[in-house]
Amino acid sequence: xxxxxxxxxxxxxxxxxxxxxxxxxxxxxxxxxxxxxxxxxxxxxxxxxxxxxxxxxxxxxxxxxxxxxxxxxxxxxxxxxxxxxxxxxxxxxxxxxxxxxxxxxxxxxx
Amino acid sequence: xxxxxxxxxxxxxxxxxxxxxxxxxxxxxxxxxxxxxxxxxxxxxxxxxxxxxxxxxxxxxxxxxxxxxxxxxxxxxxxxxxxxxxxxxxxxxxxxxxxxxxxxxxxxxxxxx
Numbered sequence: 509x510x511x512x513x514x515x516x517x518x519x520x521x522x523x524x525x526x527x528x529x530x531x532x533x534x535x536x537x538x539x540x541x542x543x544x545x546x547x548x549x550x551x552x553x554x555x556x557x558x559x560x561x562x563x564x565x566x567x568x569x570x571x572x573x574x575x576x577x578x579x580x581x582x583x584x585x586x587x588x589x590x591x592x593x594x595x596x597x598x599x600x601x602x603x604x605x606x607x608x609x610x611x612x613x614x615x616x617x618x
Numbered sequence: 619x620x621x622x623x624x625x626x627x628x629x630x631x632x633x634x635x636x637x638x639x640x641x642x643x644x645x646x647x648x649x650x651x652x653x654x655x656x657x658x659x660x661x662x663x664x665x666x667x668x669x670x671x672x673x674x675x676x677x678x679x680x681x682x683x684x685x686x687x688x689x690x691x692x693x694x695x696x697x698x699x700x701x702x703x704x705x706x707x708x709x710x711x712x713x714x715x716x717x718x719x720x721x722x723x724x725x726x727x728x729x730x731x
Contacts, residue, residue, distance in 0.1 A: 556717060
């Protein structure tokens with residue numbers, strides 16, 4: 509079983525819809541990252557969370573440490589939000605840095 | 619400030635050939651890592667380094683070598699390419715072991731025929 513599970517694997521939405529991507533993990537963590545990867549592109553860090561909630565523009569990330577769960581929300585989605593969204597966790601004491609989920613492919617249709 | 623620079627962006631190799639993927643960062647980061655990304659599997663750690671002169675194996679190290687002679691550079695060498703090494707490779711760096719942001723290179727799409 510993967511230590512980091514994301515759902516859904518694929519998501520198609522209409523422009524303007526509210527989108528939620530979920531991440532569950534089974535290990536103790538010190539931080540959780542949300543990353544974005546556009547087709548053929550590099551990987552960009554969106555958020556790093558250790559508790560609570562963060563907001564940047566139309567993106568909101570929340571984490572519940574007790575439930576080992578995080579969500580990434582996109583409000584008023586736009587076709588340019590189409591990308592793969594990746595959840596990654598940092599395990600304390602591990603020099604291996606990050607453990608990744610398999611990603612969620614989001615397609616926003618105009 | 620260029621961040622993490624990774625080259626080349628695309629490469630096609632024949633089975634048995636060797637090559638080096640270059641990774642450089644200009645942020646004075648201690649930690650650097652190499653990952654491969656395969657469909658449905660997420661990013662998997664190949665090798666990592668916690669500082670100049672120190673490297674260690676990740677989850678999938680076989681067929682790859684690394685070295686870290688300077689803080690800035692962390693090249694990944696494919697010794698004898700195999701079709702199973704067809705993948706997208708990413709280099710990443712972070713300041714240290716604490717909760718710091720990770721920076722990624724643009725990726726190298728490698729095809730071994």
